[in-house]
Amino acid sequence: QVQLVESGGGVVQPGRSLRLSCAASGFTFSHYAMYWVRQAPGKGLEWVTVISFDGSNQYYADSSKGRFTVSRDNSNNTFYLEMNSLRAEDTAVYYCARAGREILWFAELSDWGQGTLVTVSS
Amino acid sequence: DIQMTQSPSTLSASVGDRVTITCRASQNITNWLAWYQQKPGKVPKLLIYKTSTLETGVPSRFSGSGSGTEFTLTISSLQPDDFATFYCQQCISPWTFGQGTKVEIK
Numbered sequence: 001q002v003q004l005v006e007s008g009g010g011v012v013q014p015g016r017s018l019r020l021s022c023a024a025s026g027f028t029f030s031h032y033a034m035y036w037v038r039q040a041p042g043k044g045l046e047w048v049t050v051i052s053f054d055g056s057n058q059y060y061a062d063s064s065k066g067r068f069t070v071s072r073d074n075s076n077n078t079f080y081l082e083m084n085s086l087r088a089e090d091t092a093v094y095y096c097a098r099a100g101r102e103i104l105w106f107a108e109l110s111d112w113g114q115g116t117l118v119t120v121s122s
Numbered sequence: 123d124i125q126m127t128q129s130p131s132t133l134s135a136s137v138g139d140r141v142t143i144t145c146r147a148s149q150n151i152t153n154w155l156a157w158y159q160q161k162p163g164k165v166p167k168l169l170i171y172k173t174s175t176l177e178t179g180v181p182s183r184f185s186g187s188g189s190g191t192e193f194t195l196t197i198s199s200l201q202p203d204d205f206a207t208f209y210c211q212q213c214i215s216p217w218t219f220g221q222g223t224k225v226e227i228k
Contacts, residue, residue: 108156
């Protein structure tokens with residue numbers, strides 16, 4: 001079965017950096033676009049970024065553009081979110097998620113990890 | 123960017139009620155709309171994709187309809203397990219979510 005496991009969350013000071021990882025298993029990782037979605041405490045879902053199945057394309061929400069970088073390693077079934085210049089408003093649970101169909105990234109998010117909490121605080 | 127607006131924000135209903143949640147897109151998204159259910163402290167779960175296709179394992183009391191800019195999620199007979207927050211999401215760039223609809227026990 002599809003399994004997505006995030007890691008790398010924690011408490012970080014404003015302005016610092018953090019790198020999240022998402023380890024995937026149970027499917028052919030290199031065939032699927034992958035997403036990061038976040039949820040601030042008590043708030044709704046916010047899409048952060050997407051990376052295409054082969055890593056050749058990425059899109060970012062305006063809130064993360066220029067500060068966050070998504071990447072993937074298809075040989076190790078893992079993808080990453082490098083977050084720089086973190087702000088208090090980046091405090092959230094960060095979920096990794098998989099596209100619902102191969103190759104396409106215009107797709108629903110069919111499988112989600114359990115999430116990792118990032119707290120930006122001095 | 124395409125904005126997604128859900129209504130209502132909160133809905134109070136009883137077991138057995140028919141419940142409808144509306145999602146409006148600021149631009150035409152054809153049928154690229156998904157619905158998710160999230161219970162407190164839990165991971166979002168995909169219910170419906172491409173407006174009306176039920177994800178495997180989702181009970182048939184859930185249904186979706188619409189096209190273009192207006193969409194609905196209907197629960198034909200609300201069950202105790204259905205009390206949760208529901209989100210719509212448009213699945214074309216940039217994948218925005220609605221603000222959520224919390225379904226509460228009346």
